[in-house]
Amino acid sequence: MQAPDQPAAKPAASVIKPWLLTVPAILFLAAFFVLPLIDNGMRSIVGETGGLTAGRYLTLLTDSFYLRVTVATVLLSAGVTLICVVIGYPVAYFLVRKAGRWAGLVIFLLIAPLLTSIIMRTFGWQVLFARRGLVNNFLVDQFGVLSAPLRLANSPEIAIAALVHVLVPFMVLAIATVLQSVDTRLEESAKILGAGRWRTFWEVTLPLSLDGIGTGAILVFMIANGSFVTLVMLGGGLQTLPLMIYQQFNTTRDFGMASAMSTILLVIAVFCLFLQLRLVRRRGA
Amino acid sequence: MQNGNWRGDVNQQNGISDRHADKNMNKATGTTAEALRLASVRKSYGSTAAVRELDLSVEAGELVALLGPSGCGKTTTLRMVAGFERPDAGSIRIGGAEVSQLPPHKRNLGMVFQNYSLFPHRTVAENIGFGLRMAGVGRAERDTRVQEMLDLIQLQGRAEMYPSKLSGGQQQRVALARSLVVNPKVLLLDEPLGALDKSLRESMQFEIRGMQQRLGITTLLVTHDQEEALSMSDKVAVMSAGRILQIGTPNDIYDRPQSRFVAEFLGTSNIFEGKVAPEGTSVLLPGRDGEIAVPLEMAAQPGSPLVLSVRPERVRLGEHAGEGANFEARVTGAVFRGNYAAYQLDVPSLGRELFVYRQADGPLGAVSHRLGETLTLSWAPRDAVPVSAD
Numbered sequence: 001m002q003a004p005d006q007p008a009a010k011p012a013a014s015v016i017k018p019w020l021l022t023v024p025a026i027l028f029l030a031a032f033f034v035l036p037l038i039d040n041g042m043r044s045i046v047g048e049t050g051g052l053t054a055g056r057y058l059t060l061l062t063d064s065f066y067l068r069v070t071v072a073t074v075l076l077s078a079g080v081t082l083i084c085v086v087i088g089y090p091v092a093y094f095l096v097r098k099a100g101r102w103a104g105l106v107i108f109l110l111i112a113p114l115l116t117s118i119i120m121r122t123f124g125w126q127v128l129f130a131r132r133g134l135v136n137n138f139l140v141d142q143f144g145v146l147s148a149p150l151r152l153a154n155s156p157e158i159a160i161a162a163l164v165h166v167l168v169p170f171m172v173l174a175i176a177t178v179l180q181s182v183d184t185r186l187e188e189s190a191k192i193l194g195a196g197r198w199r200t201f202w203e204v205t206l207p208l209s210l211d212g213i214g215t216g217a218i219l220v221f222m223i224a225n226g227s228f229v230t231l232v233m234l235g236g237g238l239q240t241l242p243l244m245i246y247q248q249f250n251t252t253r254d255f256g257m258a259s260a261m262s263t264i265l266l267v268i269a270v271f272c273l274f275l276q277l278r279l280v281r282r283r284g285a
Numbered sequence: 286m287q288n289g290n291w292r293g294d295v296n297q298q299n300g301i302s303d304r305h306a307d308k309n310m311n312k313a314t315g316t317t318a319e320a321l322r323l324a325s326v327r328k329s330y331g332s333t334a335a336v337r338e339l340d341l342s343v344e345a346g347e348l349v350a351l352l353g354p355s356g357c358g359k360t361t362t363l364r365m366v367a368g369f370e371r372p373d374a375g376s377i378r379i380g381g382a383e384v385s386q387l388p389p390h391k392r393n394l395g396m397v398f399q400n401y402s403l404f405p406h407r408t409v410a411e412n413i414g415f416g417l418r419m420a421g422v423g424r425a426e427r428d429t430r431v432q433e434m435l436d437l438i439q440l441q442g443r444a445e446m447y448p449s450k451l452s453g454g455q456q457q458r459v460a461l462a463r464s465l466v467v468n469p470k471v472l473l474l475d476e477p478l479g480a481l482d483k484s485l486r487e488s489m490q491f492e493i494r495g496m497q498q499r500l501g502i503t504t505l506l507v508t509h510d511q512e513e514a515l516s517m518s519d520k521v522a523v524m525s526a527g528r529i530l531q532i533g534t535p536n537d538i539y540d541r542p543q544s545r546f547v548a549e550f551l552g553t554s555n556i557f558e559g560k561v562a563p564e565g566t567s568v569l570l571p572g573r574d575g576e577i578a579v580p581l582e583m584a585a586q587p588g589s590p591l592v593l594s595v596r597p598e599r600v601r602l603g604e605h606a607g608e609g610a611n612f613e614a615r616v617t618g619a620v621f622r623g624n625y626a627a628y629q630l631d632v633p634s635l636g637r638e639l640f641v642y643r644q645a646d647g648p649l650g651a652v653s654h655r656l657g658e659t660l661t662l663s664w665a666p667r668d669a670v671p672v673s674a675d
Contacts, residue, residue, distance in 0.1 A: 185402040191389040192367055192396045193467060194419035199390075203415075207406050 037266075044259035056260035066244075070264060073240040076156070077224035080163045081171075084220045085213055087164065088171035092212070093205075095172065096179040110169040118166070122233045125162045154236030162230045167223055171216035178212030179205075211279060218276045222269055241265045319381070320345040320503035321366065321471050326375030328361055335361040337527040339375070343471075343520075348497055348504040349532075350514035353524035354550070362524075363473055363507045368392050380470050390419070395464030395502075399476040401456045403448035409459050410435070410444040416467035434462040437496070454485050461493065465500065472497070472504040478513060490517050511551045515539065523547045540596075544673040548594035555600070555639045557593040558674075561585045568593060568669075573636045579610040582666040592674050597640040599668035602628070603660045610669065614639070614662040616654050628654060630662055 047053035060066045095106050113121065128134050136149035182205060190200040228242040235243070241261055248258035321343040328336040336358040343349045351359040364370040366377060368389030377385040384392050395416075403412050410431050417427045435441050438458040440451075448456055457477065464472060477493065478486045494517045497504050508514050514521045515535040522532040523546070531543045542548035545556060557579070559570040565584040568591050569576040585591060605611055617638065618629030628641045639662065643653070654660065 183400070183402065185398050185400065186404060188367070188369055188389070189396065189398065189402040189404070189463075190415070190419075191369075192392070192394055192473075193416035193463070194390045194393075195415075196388070196390050199419065204404060 040259045040262060043256055044263055046256070048256075056257055057263075059257075060260055060264060066261075069239045069241060069244055072238065073225060073242075073265075074268070076160065076163075076238070076240060077221045080160055080167060080224040081217050081221045083160070083164045084168050084171040085217060088168050088216065089175055089209075089213070091168075092172045092175035092179055095176050097184075107173075110172055113165065114169060118229050119233075121166065122162060122230055125158060125165075125234055129158050154234060156235060156238045159231050159234040159236070159238060162234050163224055163227055166230070167220045170219050170223070174216030174219060175209060175212035178215070179209045182208045214279045215276065218272045218279070222272045225268055225272075226265065318345040319343070320347070320379070321505065322376075322378040323362070323366070324376045324378075326362070326365060326372045326377060328358075328365060328370060328372050334527050336365070336372075339527070339529060341522060341529060341532070343503055343505060345503050346501040347519045348494070348506060348517060349520045349522060350506040350508055350518040351522050351524055351529075352508055352511060352514040352551075355509060357524040358527040359507045359509075359524050360475065363475055363505060366471070366505060367394060367396055367473055393467070393470050394473055395467060395469030395471075396473040396475065397457075397460045397464055397477045399479040401448070401453075401460040401480070403456055403459055403463070405448055408445050408447055409440065409451070412448065412459055413463045413466055415463060420467060430466055434466045438462045453481050454489060457481065457489060458492070461496065465496070465502070470503065472502050474504060474506040476508055476510075477506070478508075478510070486513070493517065515551070521551075523550060525550075541670060542594055542672055544675055545592050545594065546675060548670070548672050553597050553640055553642075554594040555597065556672075557595070557669075559591055559593065561587050561589050561591050563587050568671075570635060572634050574634065577634060579669065580608055580666045581669065581671070585671065590674070592672050593669045594672045595639075595664055595669050597627070597642040598625075599664055600639065600641040601663050602630075602641060602643060602654060605661055605663055609663050609665040611661060611663045614660060616656055616658045616660070619654060619656060626653070632662065 044056055045052050045054065047055065060070070091106075091110075095103055099106050126133070130136070131149050131151070136146075139146045140149050186204050186208070187200050190204045191197075195203055226242055227240075228246065231238060231240055231243055232246075241264065245258045245261045245265070248254045248261065319342055321341070323339055323341040326336055326339045327334070339358070339362060341349070341362075351362060353359050361370060365372050365385075366379075368384070368387060368391075372385055375385070376383055379392060379394070404415065407415065413434050414427045414431045417430060422430070431444070432441075435444055438461065440455060440458060440462075443451065443455065448459065451459065461477075474493070478489050481489060490513060506514070506517060515538075518535060520532055521535050521538045522529045523538060524530065525546050531538060531547050533541075538547065539551055542551065542554070545554075548554040548556065557568075557570050559568040559576075559579070561567075561581075562569050562578055565587045567578040567580045568585075569578055571577075579593070581591075612632045612634060614630040614632045616628055617631045618627075620627045622642075625642050625644050628643065629638055630641055631638050641662065
């Protein structure tokens with residue numbers, strides 16, 4: 001009599017369904033992420049008079065000024081990404097194939113900049129490239145190469161350099177992870193079959209590490225796309241979407257336009273995430 | 286000559302390479318060209334010597350196996366021939382030309398790795414054609430030769446597949462085809478069957494050996510599997526601690542081991558340590574009641590220490606060997622091993638146990654001696670092989 005009843009007693013303990021454990025996180029996200037997002041979306045489509053309007057998006061996508069800002073944002077991110085690939089790949093290759101017992105040190109050196117606050121790092125760049133900064137000092141006073149200091153700080157180039165500085169570690173680690181899984185015997189097979197060092201790289205190593213480049217590129221592109229502090233402090237007036245959003249909120253106080261711009265930024269980010277998911281899925285297959 | 290004819294046929298059938306045809310000529314005219322020669326090769330990693338003073342000569346068309354436990358230097362030796370490692374000293378000659386300073390891609394070799402190492406991002410056909418493409422062979426000729434190879438390994442329908450879709454045995458054959466299509470001067474096999482199941486391994490042994498003999502390609506095989514070495518090679522070189530201890534035909538190595546290490550590493554051996562008797566024709570083994578004389582096949586230096594190796598399958602049970610060694614023994618273990626039976630016998634007069642393998646009468650391998658049974662154990666003088674102590 002007892003025995004058949006016993007299983008019935010057990011569910012009492014498992015009344016708490018596992019998914020319930022996620023409730024706090026869900027509530028938090030709903031309150032501080034989903035609701036604001038909906039609010040933001042609404043603000044971008046509700047007109048001054050209260051009716052719905054797609055006017056802001058039309059302006060954003062057709063007005064040449066706003067279009068230029070969007071294109072500049074994407075181009076800046078793409079440029080930063082490209083430079084990160086070019087700089088990061090050799091480092092990743094060295095880290096995985098040559099560093100040996102120094103690998104730990106290399107990884108530390110890569111990550112160390114990330115431990116510094118972004119404000120501090122950006123000030124560092126300003127100090128280096130200011131009118132009477134270190135670089136100009138050397139060029140003008142120490143070596144006399146130039147007669148007058150260069151206007152280095154506050155230019156898009158320095159902003160790009162600073163962004164690359166922050167983002168290269170992500171690229172290196174993404175590539176290194178994939179490179180690690182490329183069996184060196186594949187490279188040896190290519191060599192014994194007559195491929196020299198470069199040929200082996202182009203035919204075997206590079207194609208097999210493309211996934212790492214892809215993952216790193218998407219990551220770097222997304223972060224660069226949303227970067228704000230670096231561009232405010234070093235960009236020299238370069239306008240990108242995050243800067244415009246800030247401006248619309250704080251200076252122009254056109255909340256509707258700011259919301260519409262953040263939607264555009266969000267769409268770009270979601271598209272990147274989608275690309276990354278596809279990449280991961282293909283690798284899994 | 287027979288070999289030469291055989292390969293001539295293959296040439297006509299498959300149009301396989303001119304270089305192999307040249308090799309046939311060599312063989313047919315009886316010149317035994319030395320295809321690969323290592324002389325006084327040394328290699329250390331830090332303070333550990335991986336290979337010390339290694340000499341090895343492989344004749345054209347021969348398959349030589351480097352056999353030894355892990356860490357004996359066999360893989361390092363192979364990698365030096367391949368060019369992945371530079372020897373610290375010594376010379377490596379392939380087809381008479383010194384290559385020890387050449388990078389791997391200039392050595393014209395073929396190599397098959399344990400895990401096949403097929404390019405995962407290339408199709409079967411692209412994998413096989415890779416070496417030809419590197420050599421600048423034109424598209425049309427490449428396609429023909431890849432097709433020939435696919436025919437040879439019987440994977441005609443798989444040309445456009447990716448390696449991950451193939452079974453282990455098929456990948457192995459593709460790897461073999463990829464290294465053979467470029468007509469390498471020497472084929473290097475690094476534990477080629479290590480990743481296959483036992484059942485597949487045996488048929489691949491035949492397949493690789495068959496193809497190697499048909500093409501007459503000089504081959505260096507690295508393995509830790511004694512059965513693989515014995516069944517696939519013309520010669521086996523047993524290595525230990527960076528040296529070749531003994532090199533010879535599989536038969537020779539198995540039946541006439543020169544050292545205790547070889548006797549014990551290849552198969553099983555009953556090892557006896559003793560001293561040559563004053564008259565020099567027998568060896569005195571320490572026994573329970575004093576020394577016991579065991580006759581030797583050939584006379585040895587009287588009084589010198591001597592180690593004897595007796596293969597378990599050479600020991601006879603239940604019969605008296607006239608002038609050989611005869612002992613009373615008791616069966617302490619009997620195991621059915623399929624094609625033979627393995628016994629453990631206690632020999633009271635020697636105060637030790639011996640291993641004996643017997644092909645039993647009646648059902649194959651059936652155990653025909655019972656535990657506790659007492660019987661005579663014997664071996665002929667020629668089956669006790671004197672070996673060096675190390």
